[in-house]
Amino acid sequence: xxxxxxxxxxxxxxxxxxxxxxxxxxxxxxxxxxxxxxxxxxxxxxxxxxxxxxxxxxxxxxxxxxxxxxxxxxxxxxxxxxxxxxxxxxxxxxxxxxxxxxxxxxxxxxxxxxxxxxxxxxxxxxxxxxxxxxxxxxxxxxxxxxxxxxxxxxxxxxxxxxxxxxxxxxxxxxxxxxxxxxxxxxxxxxxxxxxxxxxxxxxxxxxxxxxxxxxxxxxxxxxxxxxxxxxxxxxxxxxxxxxxxxxxxxxxxxxxxxxxxxxxxxxxxxxxxxxxxxxxxxxxxxxxxxxxxxxxxxxxxxxxxxxxxxxxxxxxxxxxxxxxxxxxxxxxxxxxxxxxxxxxxxxxxxxxxxxxxxxxxxxxxxxxxxxxxxxxxxxxxxxxxxxxxxxxxxxxxxxxxxxxxxxxxxxxxxxxxxxxxxxxx
Numbered sequence: 001x002x003x004x005x006x007x008x009x010x011x012x013x014x015x016x017x018x019x020x021x022x023x024x025x026x027x028x029x030x031x032x033x034x035x036x037x038x039x040x041x042x043x044x045x046x047x048x049x050x051x052x053x054x055x056x057x058x059x060x061x062x063x064x065x066x067x068x069x070x071x072x073x074x075x076x077x078x079x080x081x082x083x084x085x086x087x088x089x090x091x092x093x094x095x096x097x098x099x100x101x102x103x104x105x106x107x108x109x110x111x112x113x114x115x116x117x118x119x120x121x122x123x124x125x126x127x128x129x130x131x132x133x134x135x136x137x138x139x140x141x142x143x144x145x146x147x148x149x150x151x152x153x154x155x156x157x158x159x160x161x162x163x164x165x166x167x168x169x170x171x172x173x174x175x176x177x178x179x180x181x182x183x184x185x186x187x188x189x190x191x192x193x194x195x196x197x198x199x200x201x202x203x204x205x206x207x208x209x210x211x212x213x214x215x216x217x218x219x220x221x222x223x224x225x226x227x228x229x230x231x232x233x234x235x236x237x238x239x240x241x242x243x244x245x246x247x248x249x250x251x252x253x254x255x256x257x258x259x260x261x262x263x264x265x266x267x268x269x270x271x272x273x274x275x276x277x278x279x280x281x282x283x284x285x286x287x288x289x290x291x292x293x294x295x296x297x298x299x300x301x302x303x304x305x306x307x308x309x310x311x312x313x314x315x316x317x318x319x320x321x322x323x324x325x326x327x328x329x330x331x332x333x334x335x336x337x338x339x340x341x342x343x344x345x346x347x348x349x350x351x352x353x354x355x356x357x358x359x360x361x362x363x364x365x366x367x368x369x370x371x372x373x374x375x376x377x378x379x380x381x382x383x384x385x386x387x388x389x390x391x392x393x394x395x396x397x398x399x400x401x402x403x404x405x406x407x408x409x410x411x412x413x414x415x416x417x418x419x420x421x422x423x424x425x
Contacts, residue, residue: 076316085423110368115245142231175202183198249323256309259296325338
């Protein structure tokens with residue numbers, strides 16, 4: 001009996017060892033699977049896109065930068081969900097002698113709205129909300145004492161849906177996110193305006209029109225969408241976006257930006273404002289101190305899902321590939337949500353997150369802040385060009401049309417010279 005007991009014990013121990021080995025091997029495989037996802041900003045270098053056939057294209061881009069006095073720019077190009085090209089031009093930080101590389105991150109301004117819209121669609125795919133849901137009033141997503149007290153001045157607030165916010169059709173009279181000093185003075189505050197102060201200023205006034213009957217571009221609408229995401233997900237907006245939207249898309253180095261140079265991340269660029277009137281403004285806090293507009297003129301984190309994100313064009317390209325309906329990169333949203341995002345009505349109706357999705361012209365998303373200009377252009381042939389600069393120009397929000405012209409020229413001359421590869425992998 002004793003010998004049999006020892007034999008059984010040995011068999012049991014051997015089984016446990018085998019089971020542990022299997023579990024360990026599975027765990028290792030799982031860890032390796034997670035670790036093999038490419039961290040683009042840690043991987044890409046300018047040297048990887050030094051291609052002799054494209055030297056003349058690089059020269060055109062540098063000439064464009066010289067014409068507009070742009071210190072630095074970063075470009076990413078994809079085709080059918082494959083990253084073909086990623087390169088930095090000029091300076092990431094001229095004062096420190098740091099050249100622009102594709103792994104540097106830049107403020108993307110209103111390109112942030114595309115991320116926020118995708119976050120809404122992720123929640124819709126989980127049946128956590130519908131874009132047809134109302135936002136305010138009984139049964140609305142933000143049905144709580146704070147918002148109910150603010151919107152009681154106009155029953156039309158109860159008609160605002162998530163889709164109205166996405167399409168800039170809610171009818172708000174004010175869009176004050178870039179007017180912090182005016183908000184502080186108007187409300188008689190002894191502190192820099194918070195998002196609650198902005199809510200109070202805008203939502204306590206009657207709407208300009210019945211929701212859905214007209215449209216006007218509204219950063220405030222996307223601030224509210226950030227609030228909707230927080231309320232529905234039960235998580236801070238940026239935490240939800242990183243864990244449930246960006247990381248599943250393969251984007252690991254996107255962040256809400258800071259207001260001052262001291263707030264920048266180690267691989268973030270320095271921003272430059274064009275010379276002339278308006279370069280220096282009063283600090284957003286209302287302190288009376290004059291600051292360079294790109295460093296203290298706007299409370300950047302306050303913009304949240306309307307314009308606060310920073311990223312590299314390469315990671316933005318990866319994100320676009322994850323919401324574009326192309327099977328090359330697995331999408332993070334359903335095909336139904338993808339089709340809703342690109343649904344096109346006419347040139348006077350905003351798409352969801354995108355500025356415009358005319359099937360004949362492709363999709364575009366622009367972004368402008370003091371110190372940066374961004375353009376995402378997705379063409380009908382499956383090519384996507386993304387450029388962000390670390391310098392603003394006197395053209396302001398109209399500058400992306402010049403970037404668009406540069407893209408058009410370069411595509412016609414060099415698209416067929418792009419390498420056949422996929423830097424995403």
